[in-house]
Each structure stands twice: as C-alpha cells, then as structure tokens.
Amino acid sequence: xxxxxxxxxxxxxxxxxxxxxxxxxxxxxxxxxxxxxxxxxxxxxxxxxxxxxxxxxxxxxxxxxxxxxxxxxxxxxxxxxxxxxxxxxxxxxxxxxxxxxxxxxxxxxxxxxxxxxxxxxxxxxxxxxxxxxxxxxxxxxxxxxxxxxxxxxxxxxxxxxxxxxxxxxxxxxxxxxxxxxxxxxxxxxxxxxxxxxxxxxxxxxxxxxxxxxxxxxxxxxxxxxxxxxxxxxxxxxxxxxxxxxxxxxxxxxxxxxxxxxxxxxxxxxxxxxxxxxxxxxxxxxxxxxxxxxxxxxxxxxxxxxxxxxxxxxxxxxxxxxxxxxxxxxxxxxxxx
Amino acid sequence: xxxxxxxxxxxxxxxxxxxxxxxxxxxxxxxxxxxxxxxxxxxxxxxxxxxxxxxxxxxxxxxxxxxxxxxxxxxxxxxxxxxxxxxxxxxxxxxxxxxxxxxxxxxxxxxxxxxxxxxxxxxxxxxxxxxxxxxxxxxxxxxxxxxxxxxxxxxxxxxxxxxxxxxxxxxxxxxxxxxxxxxxxxxxxxxxxxxxxxxxxxxxxxxxxxxxxxxxxxxxxxxxxxxxxxxxxxxxxxxxxxxxxxxxxxxxxxx
Numbered sequence: 001x002x003x004x005x006x007x008x009x010x011x012x013x014x015x016x017x018x019x020x021x022x023x024x025x026x027x028x029x030x031x032x033x034x035x036x037x038x039x040x041x042x043x044x045x046x047x048x049x050x051x052x053x054x055x056x057x058x059x060x061x062x063x064x065x066x067x068x069x070x071x072x073x074x075x076x077x078x079x080x081x082x083x084x085x086x087x088x089x090x091x092x093x094x095x096x097x098x099x100x101x102x103x104x105x106x107x108x109x110x111x112x113x114x115x116x117x118x119x120x121x122x123x124x125x126x127x128x129x130x131x132x133x134x135x136x137x138x139x140x141x142x143x144x145x146x147x148x149x150x151x152x153x154x155x156x157x158x159x160x161x162x163x164x165x166x167x168x169x170x171x172x173x174x175x176x177x178x179x180x181x182x183x184x185x186x187x188x189x190x191x192x193x194x195x196x197x198x199x200x201x202x203x204x205x206x207x208x209x210x211x212x213x214x215x216x217x218x219x220x221x222x223x224x225x226x227x228x229x230x231x232x233x234x235x236x237x238x239x240x241x242x243x244x245x246x247x248x249x250x251x252x253x254x255x256x257x258x259x260x261x262x263x264x265x266x267x268x269x270x271x272x273x274x275x276x277x278x279x280x281x282x283x284x285x286x287x288x289x290x291x292x293x294x295x296x297x298x299x300x301x302x303x304x305x306x307x308x309x310x311x312x313x314x315x316x317x318x319x320x321x322x323x324x325x326x327x328x329x330x331x332x333x334x335x336x
Numbered sequence: 337x338x339x340x341x342x343x344x345x346x347x348x349x350x351x352x353x354x355x356x357x358x359x360x361x362x363x364x365x366x367x368x369x370x371x372x373x374x375x376x377x378x379x380x381x382x383x384x385x386x387x388x389x390x391x392x393x394x395x396x397x398x399x400x401x402x403x404x405x406x407x408x409x410x411x412x413x414x415x416x417x418x419x420x421x422x423x424x425x426x427x428x429x430x431x432x433x434x435x436x437x438x439x440x441x442x443x444x445x446x447x448x449x450x451x452x453x454x455x456x457x458x459x460x461x462x463x464x465x466x467x468x469x470x471x472x473x474x475x476x477x478x479x480x481x482x483x484x485x486x487x488x489x490x491x492x493x494x495x496x497x498x499x500x501x502x503x504x505x506x507x508x509x510x511x512x513x514x515x516x517x518x519x520x521x522x523x524x525x526x527x528x529x530x531x532x533x534x535x536x537x538x539x540x541x542x543x544x545x546x547x548x549x550x551x552x553x554x555x556x557x558x559x560x561x562x563x564x565x566x567x568x569x570x571x572x573x574x575x576x577x578x579x580x581x582x583x584x585x586x587x588x589x590x591x
Contacts, residue, residue, distance in 0.1 A: 045435075048439040049439060050435055050438050050588065052588055052589065070443070073439055073440060073441040080436075081432075082431075084431070084432050084433040084434075084435050084436035085431075086346075086350065086431075087431075088349075089350075089353075093349075097346055098436065101437075101440045102440055103441055
C-alpha cells in the first residue's frame with residue numbers, strides 16, 4: 001500500500017530524513033517510532049504530498065507522490081501533529097467543509113458526517129464552535145476529518161499526544177476498529193503506545209532507519225541484549241563469509257549476526273546476544289578454534305538500545321506528566 | 337470550479353464570522369459617507385451661488401460629486417485592502433490549517449483562486465456600502481449612469497489587482513501583521529509612483545507611471561473605458577495570482 005524507497009529530505013542545513021526504505025502492506029497498523037526530531041513528521045509530510053522528497057521515491061496506493069499527488073491525496077487521510085482546525089467553524093460545518101474538500105458528493109456528505117461523528121464520539125459537540133472545544137475533542141475532530149472520506153491510508157502524527165488516559169484508550173480502540181480496511185501509519189515517541197496499537201514498528205533516529213520489525217521481535221531484541229563488533233581474518237586467503245556467519249550463529253547465546261563489511265581478507269560482523277548473555281569470550285574462542293585470526297572484538301553500544309533509552313526517557317517524562325497513566329503502566333510492570 | 341467555490345465560501349464565512357468584515361464595511365461606509373456629505377454640501381452651495389450669479393442650467397453631478405468621490409474611494413480602498421488580504425495565507429500557515437488544504441485533493445491554483453475570489457466578494461460588500469449614497473444621488477438628481485458604472489468597474493478591477501498582490505504577500509509570511517504591513521507599503525508605493533513621475537516625461541518615468549495602479553484608475557474615474565487600462569489590471573491580476581502559485585510551490589520546498 002505504501003512504498004518508500006531511498007527517501008531523503010534535506011532542509012537548508014540539516015538532513016531530516018536520510019535514505020529511508022520501507023513498505024507497508026494493506027490493512028496493517030504500523031508505528032513510526034523515534035525521539036523528537038527524528039524525522040517522523042517529515043516522512044509523513046512527504047507521504048501526504050505536503051513536502052516533496054529531495055531524493056528517492058514514495059508511493060501510496062500505487063501512485064507516486066511527485067507524479068500523481070492528487071491521486072495520492074485522494075487515498076490518504078492525514079492528521080497532522082496539531083489538528084488543522086478552523087476555530088471559527090462549528091464542528092458540523094467543519095466536517096462538511098473537509099468532506100467536500102476531499103471530494104465527497106453533496107448527497108453523501110450527511111451520511112458521512114453522521115458516521116464519523118459517531119465513530120469519533122463527537123456527536124455531542126456537533127453544533128459547538130471548534131474554538132471552544134477542549135484538546136481531547138479537538139484531537140477527535142481532527143481524526144474525524146482524516147477519516148471522513150473513508151481513505152485507504154490513514155497517516156496520523158502523534159494522534160494521542162496531549163490526551164488524558166481515558167481518551168488515549170478510546171483513540172486506541174478507534175484505531176483498532178479502523179484497522180483491516182484501512183492501512184494506518186501512526187507516529188509516536190512513546191514506546192508503550194506502539195506496543196498497544198501496532199503490529200509493526202519502524203524506528204528512526206536522526207533521520208536514519210534503525211529497525212523495522214514486529215512489535216514482539218523488537219521488544220525481545222531490545223531487552224537486555226548486547227552487541228559485539230567482531231572482525232575475522234583468515235590465516236591464509238579469504239574466509240568464506242557464510243561459513244563464518246554460521247559458526248558465529250552457533251555460539252550459545254547469539255541471537256543475530258549481521259555482516260557489516262568485507263575488506264580483502266577481513267570480514268566484520270555485528271553480533272547481538274540474547275537477553276543477559278555475555279558472548280564475547282565464546283565468540284573469541286570459536287573464531288580461534290576455527291583457525292581464523294581474531295583481529296578485532298569489541299562491545300558496541302547497540303544502536304537500538306540507545307534509541308530505546310531515549311524513547312523510554314521520553315516515556316518516563318510522559319509518565320510524570322500523566323500520573324494516572326503511570327499507575328496503569330506500573331501495574332503492568334508488577335504483573336510481569 | 338466546485339473546489340474554488342468551496343474555498344471561496346469558506347473564506348467569506350470566516351470573514352463574516354470575525355468582526356473584520358463588519359469593521360471594514362462600517363469604516364468604509366463612514367468615510368465614504370463623510371466624503372459624500374462634504375461633496376454634496378459644497379455642490380449645493382456652489383449651485384446656489386451659480387444660480388444667484390445668473391448661470392443657466394444645473395451643474396453636472398457626475399463631474400462635481402461622483403468623480404471626485406469615487407476617486408476618493410479608490411484611495412480609501414488602498415488602505416482597506418491590506419486588512420482584507422493579510423490573513424489569507426498567513427493565518428493558515430500560522431495555525432497549520434494550510435496543511436489540510438495542501439494535503440487535500442485540490443490544486444494550489446484552486447486554493448489561490450478560491451481565496452482571491454472570497455476576498456474579492458468581501459471587497460464588493462465593502463464597496464456596496466457606497467451604494468446607499470449613490471442611491472440618494474440617483475433619487476434626487478439626474479446623474480448619468482454609464483460613467484458611474486465604468487468608475488465602479490475601475491474600482492473593482494483596481495481592487496482585484498491589489499487583492500491579488502496582497503494574497504501573494506500573505507503567502508510569504510506566517511505573521512499577519514507583517515503581511516498587512518508589507519501589503520500596505522506596496523499599495524502606498526504603487527499609489528505614489530504616479531506622483532514621482534508627474535512632471536517627468538522621460539521614457540523611464542513613462543514606464544514607472546504606467547505601473548502605477550492609480551494612474552489607470554483615472555480614466556475609469558472619468559467614465560472612460562479604455563481597453564489599455566482593463567488589460568493592465570487584468571494582466572496584473574493574472575501575474576500576481578501566478579506568482580502566488582509559485583510562492584505556494586516554494587512553500588513546499590522551503591517548509
């Protein structure tokens with residue numbers, strides 16, 4: 001449904017998004033996770049044709065964002081970080097306006113407005129001025145605006161920021177009910193958010209793609225593993241990369257081996273351990289016993305871990321802001 | 337077309353949802369009414385004097401009242417137009433609603449035309465305030481209708497032109513005050529251009545004079561419909577709306 005290839009967005013001085021590639025299948029809910037300033041919003045803006053990419057391509061529902069922007073826009077419902085609301089309009093009037101703007105015909109508009117107001121639970125404020133609404137209602141009106149034309153793809157930029165826990169749960173439920181016929185990308189800087197509502201996660205940091213994985217895999221990888229950079233050199237000639245990789249994978253406690261580089265006779269890998277396992281000694285032994293030279297072995301900070309720390313730091317902050325949320329989270333922790 | 341009207345309708349609604357529309361209409365109505373009062377008072381006084389001196393026939397209402405009055409209106413419009421256009425894009429950029437418009441399946445040009453049309457309609461509402469005074473002239477005097485219509489056409493074209501320039505300036509900033517201020521400055525400059533070149537007949541002065549928005553209104557004010565002036569205004573409107581669309585495009589690249 002969504003295809004992004006080598007996407008790069010440069011502003012005057014900074015690179016906001018750097019060579020990102022990912023794909024989202026139809027009906028998936030994908031979380032876009034990263035600390036503030038990671039490039040989430042920029043990526044979303046490229047997907048919604050608000051910003052053109054500097055390099056690379058992005059397509060939605062088979063239409064390229066640069067070549068067929070109008071088609072792309074027809075298939076997308078977008079909720080920006082600050083909901084784009086006109087304070088001087090009434091909710092009903094606003095939804096009619098956005099509905100028509102997105103090409104709903106006059107005969108369908110009433111039905112659609114009824115449906116989205118029901119779905120987003122804003123029926124009781126339909127005749128109120130948007131300027132008078134509370135933050136939670138505004139967010140939901142923004143969401144109603146995004147789904148009014150029943151788009152194939154929903155792009156939501158921090159849909160739950162600034163809401164109280166009850167409202168967050170409501171939005172999560174709403175998103176779940178939308179999944180299936182809609183493909184949803186939502187961004188957040190809070191990890192638990194993703195755990196609750198998404199099937200897959202795309203983590204980016206400083207514009208670079210850090211990981212794409214299912215939520216379960218990712219949380220397993222994140223918890224307490226260590227990463228080791230290892231460089232292997234053959235005593236005579238070039239070692240067989242697959243052979244080396246296999247040997248390394250067989251070491252007890254290794255969860256993942258990724259080849260980083262191969263130069264002349266040297267091969268370098270990044271090896272991740274399972275939770276709480278120390279694998280460096282075993283790795284060294286394996287390499288030497290196999291008859292290769294071990295030219296380098298060092299623990300590297302798992303890039304994911306750094307991100308995770310930043311993310312959890314963000315979560316910590318959110319928790320302080322939101323004591324009720326904190327209680328539910330700690331209860332979850334206690335159960336585990 | 338449907339989209340243009342949709343945006344236009346939205347703009348009009350938001351003008352009338354805030355005090356700005358009523359304020360502008362009241363302001364223009366007052367100033368124009370004051371101008372009308374002075375012009376008619378003097379006219380009445382002069383025609384009495386003329387009669388006492390034994391002059392034959394009534395004085396010309398078109399020449400004595402309407403022409404200076406509508407010339408005055410065209411100057412007042414210069415001051416009102418920045419207040420109409422300053423929010424057009426600056427406000428949407430500030431509140432982020434521009435993101436809604438730019439990610440909806442409509443083209444930039446439709447947005448621009450819709451907004452320009454909306455501001456144009458408000459401007460017409462403002463101008464319509466002068467109809468009260470004009471109606472009095474037609475009720476108790478016998479002015480020629482045709483020159484009045486031509487002068488109003490001139491006011492509309494001049495307004496459309498300045499509104500388009502104002503819309504362009506509004507795309508350049510998030511700050512309404514700056515948009516309004518710069519538009520005001522540009523309006524003033526276009527007005528003053530005709531002064532700078534009043535006694536200068538060199539080629540460059542001719543060019544500068546040609547660019548002055550006000551110079552072209554003078555003919556309309558006299559009731560003369562010259563295709564040269566119409567073409568000037570219409571092409572200025574097109575040009576301004578075109579650079580507005582360029583500016584919107586660059587907004588995407590710069591944002």
